[in-house]
Amino acid sequence: MSDIESLKGFYDRYPEEFAAWREVIDVVETTAAEFGFREINTPAVERQKLYEIKSGEELLEQTYSFEDKGGRKVTLTPEQTPTRARLVQQRKDLKTPIKWYDTSKRWRYENVQKGRDREFFQTDIDVFGIESVEADAEVIAVAATIYERLGVADRVEFLINDRTLLDALLDAEGIENTDEVMGVIDDKEKLSREEFLTALRNAGVTHESAERVDELTSIRGPIAEEVDRLRDLAPDDEAAQDAVDRMADLAAALESYGVADVCKLDLSIVRGLAYYTGLVFEAFDSEGELRALFGGGRYDDLVSLFGSQDVPAVGFAFGYSTTRELLKKEGEWPAEELSTDVYVAAVSADVRDEALSFASDLRMEGLVVETDLADRGLGSQFGYADSINADTVLIVGQRDLDNGEVTVRDMDSGDEEQVPIEDLVDEVA
Amino acid sequence: MSDIESLKGFYDRYPEEFAAWREVIDVVETTAAEFGFREINTPAVERQKLYEIKSGEELLEQTYSFEDKGGRKVTLTPEQTPTRARLVQQRKDLKTPIKWYDTSKRWRYENVQKGRDREFFQTDIDVFGIESVEADAEVIAVAATIYERLGVADRVEFLINDRTLLDALLDAEGIENTDEVMGVIDDKEKLSREEFLTALRNAGVTHESAERVDELTSIRGPIAEEVDRLRDLAPDDEAAQDAVDRMADLAAALESYGVADVCKLDLSIVRGLAYYTGLVFEAFDSEGELRALFGGGRYDDLVSLFGSQDVPAVGFAFGYSTTRELLKKEGEWPAEELSTDVYVAAVSADVRDEALSFASDLRMEGLVVETDLADRGLGSQFGYADSINADTVLIVGQRDLDNGEVTVRDMDSGDEEQVPIEDLVDEVA
Structure with missing residues (x-):
């Protein structure tokens, strides 16, 4: 039988188990639908070229890529964002905001380990065509509402940052190579305080500034409160004040959406360098026992790589793997039984x-x-x-x-x- | 843009269009669920070997097959039946009837034409572990109820046969090479009457028998009525009488399910030779304008090819392509709009x-x-x-x-x- 068993990292889900999956997927999709996101459906197989645009060829190493019988280089979708960018570019008549959701499988050729499979479900939720605090807030509100409805709102924390805010604050601090320094901040979590300071110094940051960057990126608290403190950090820097204002607006909008309680400002959240242009956020188990649940943010420059239209975008790909662990831990994973x-x-x-x-x-x-x-x-x-x-x-x-x-x-x-x-x-x- | 557009035979479905698809898929899935079929979920990528068991290597020509980065020969699922056979074989503790449904994508490397795409949705619906007229009837009842709920019951006809019945009647007619003759009957649709008779003669059937086989396979009418006529054809042949009794029981069960009206007996329905062992059926547009909607039947010998358990099975794979054409023709395809x-x-x-x-x-x-x-x-x-x-x-x-x-x-x-x-x-x- 071993020559026909399912591949490593792929799963046969029998009815009892899948009933629980379906219940959770339904919560995610229903929440998105109630926020006015609309379901799309896109190919599971794409031209390899689609992924080279965003990720470069080296990232294709971790994909299922092959030549089809017509000699085309194709790839099983490892993520939906490039496909969505194409869909947005293909149509000039789409009314904005373009709000889409879709749950489908993704495939990545990775080392299989806990929480890392080769085939997995993901629900992509994005707003295209609008660059606003309200759009940012809505995306976070959808995510937070999902966890509320899954019954684990008190175990989830959204750590939120805006890269333009961090950039402005670093700038106000006299740091010019902000991209490089954000790269160091992105690694902070893995470093001791000493290592972090040394890494900043190695990036050309003065001893004094490094200390202040460490302080800044150690902030983690209710957005509205933290924002007031930030305002005083660079009182004369217009860009910094604008970025702080924007974060204050976000805090107000999150309050209106009723999800401010689970959101915290954390200036150390950067989420890599290449992709995000403003808001970034990650959802975490608030007790710190599990890996990040998933993350997202604003990526205003990406869609234009796929065509002639300039289209701002904000969203996230909801992953089920760590969320499932969390729900099981909390006794909120639905009963795996028939009804x-x-x-x-x-x-x-x-x-x-x-x-x-x-x-x-x-x-x-x-x-x-x-x-x-x-x-x-x-x-x-x-x-x-x-x-x-x-x-x-x-x-x-x-x-x-x-x-x-x-x-x-x-x-x-x-x-x-x-x-x-x-x-x-x-x-x- | 052509280097990133979707592949031929693959589709980008925007929200308006997919809302209609979702509505139809929901009808199919809800109907299956109400009949007590349970949703499973299985891999989109399988070991190539899985498909060689049932279909032989030559059929792999029409699949997306490739070597993964670990050197395994793998295939994108062109159909779910082999996967289901594995699932049934893997567990000895499943209570029968095992009733499963699932809607997912299938991939076949075919020449793209109307109704033939390279990526398409299919809903598989099967009963495993029970060999009975009631199971056969239930599967037909699910299919018929789906079309009723889609609003086109009056445009759909289920043509039903039982290969054991046809076999017994041919046998009673003195025909010994029934498999070969069933092969000729399978081709009947494409042949003129003269060609059909000649083909039968070439298969060793006497002139007289060929005429009777032509008559038999020209029957198309309400099952209960036709069954009475069949009973008189071979009054002394026990096997034939048993097969006729079984068909009469099926007619009664279909009546109880309230779906007898859309079912007709048609002894020319054979559905190939390799696979089916009893009931076979095909759903057609009753006005004959469209290709077959889909078909199914009983396949009691297949599952044992995938493991040690002998497991009878009956079911079908619901296809959306021709059904969509039919719904559009009848004005029953849901509105392609947001709500x-x-x-x-x-x-x-x-x-x-x-x-x-x-x-x-x-x-x-x-x-x-x-x-x-x-x-x-x-x-x-x-x-x-x-x-x-x-x-x-x-x-x-x-x-x-x-x-x-x-x-x-x-x-x-x-x-x-x-x-x-x-x-x-x-x-x-």
Whole structure:
């Protein structure tokens, strides 16, 4: 069998397990939909060239890339952003804001380890075409609302930064090579305080400035409060004051969205160098036990690499792997079990067609209904009804039918009652 | 741009179009779920070997197959049946009936033409572990119910056969090479009557028998009626009578499921030779304008090729391509447009935070709500609300707020009314 088993990093998900996945995916998608994001659907296979534009050829090492039978170099989508950039560029008539979501699989040829699979679900959520604090706030609000609805809002923290704010503050500090210094800040988490200061010094930052950069990037608190402190840091620097104002506006908008509680300002959040142009954020387990849940931000320069239109963008790719760990830890991962409204049991083979017919009537009401398909005895049918967690069992027997009735058994209480056939749907549905 | 456009046979689906797809996929999945089929989720990439077991190496020509970076020969799933067979074989503890559904993409390297794409959705629906007429009937009932709910039951016809019935009738006719003759019958559709008779003669069938085979395979009518006629054809042949009885039982079960009307017996339906062992069926446009919608049947010998358990199976892979053509022809393809419950318009920038806050309240009620993200004027906000087909626009202005009210505009009628803020959710939700 090993020559046909699923590939390493790929998973066979049976119904019980996938029922839980589906419930979580539904929360994510429903939240996005209620915020007015619209579902799109895009190819799982793309021209390799699409990924070279953003990532360069070296990143293709970690993809499933190959030549198709027509000699085209193609890649299984490792992320959806380049595809979305193409979609935005292809149409000049899209009304802004363009708000899209989609849950689909991504593939990366990585070393398989905990939280790192070769095939995984991701839900991409972006706003294109609008450069505003409200758009930034909305994206964070969607993400925060998802965790609220998943029941773990108190275990999640959104660490938020704006790269233009950090840039302005570094600039006000007299640092000119801000990109290089942001690179050092991006590594801060992995460094001791001494190593961090040394790295800053090596980047040409003075001893005094390095200390202040360390202070700045150690801030982690409610945005509205921290913003007031930042305002006093560079009172005469217009760019810094503008960036602080913008962060204050963001704080107000997050407050209006009702999600300010889970958001903190953290100037050490940079998220790499190449990609983001303003807002950056990462979602973390607030108790610090797990890796980052996912991150996102504003990337206003990216879409123009894929065509002639200049299109600002802000968004994130929601990953399920660490979120699943968190939900399990908190007892909020949905039960991995089947659920069934009604099982229709036939007492004997001669009433089976009536049983099928009752099952059809109940399905018309939107109920999940199973019935015997194998001429099994009543005991065996009850065993199966148990295994699929049927709430109710309908017992269809000739004697009841002669009286124009069926027996309805509540599987929790074990209570049974005879119900007239004409009342059946009302009684059970 | 042509070096990054989507590959031939792959599609970028924007929100308006995909809303219609999603609605149709939802009907298919909801119907399957109500019949007690359970969602599974399986890899999009499999070891190539998995497909060689069932199809042989030559069929791999039409797949996306390649070597991954670890040197494994892998294939993008062209169909889900081999994967399902593996899942069934991997677990000895699955309770039967095992009833699974899943909608996912499949990939085949084919010549792209109308109804034949390289990437396409399919919903697989199967019952494993039960060999019974009820299981056969249930699978047909799911398929028929899907078309009923899609609003085109009167344009769809299920042509049904049982290969054991055809085999028994051919046998009773004195034909010994029934497999070969079934191969000829499988081609009948493409042949003139003369060509068909000649092909039968070439397969060693006598002139007289060939005429009767032609008659048999020209039957197309309500199953219950046709079954009575078949019963008289080979009154002394036990195997034939058993097969006819079984078909009569199927007719009764289909009647109980309420789907007998759209089903017809057609002994010319064979669906190839390799795969199916009993029931076979195909769904057609009853007016004959379109290609077959999809087909399925019983395949009791297949799963054992993938492991040690002997597991009967019956099911089908629902395809969307021809169904979409049919729905469009009948005006039943869902509208390709966005839908939005509420747009919250802010009269001026200073009430934007209140607008965000109302939007959040309404989303908590499960409504799809958008609001301004770009400090736009009221006229422009109304234009956008129109473009997303908002049912209701909430107009948030300072004067109303001072009175503890907001204005609610019904976009269909144009009627506006002032609503106290505390009644807003009740009024709009």
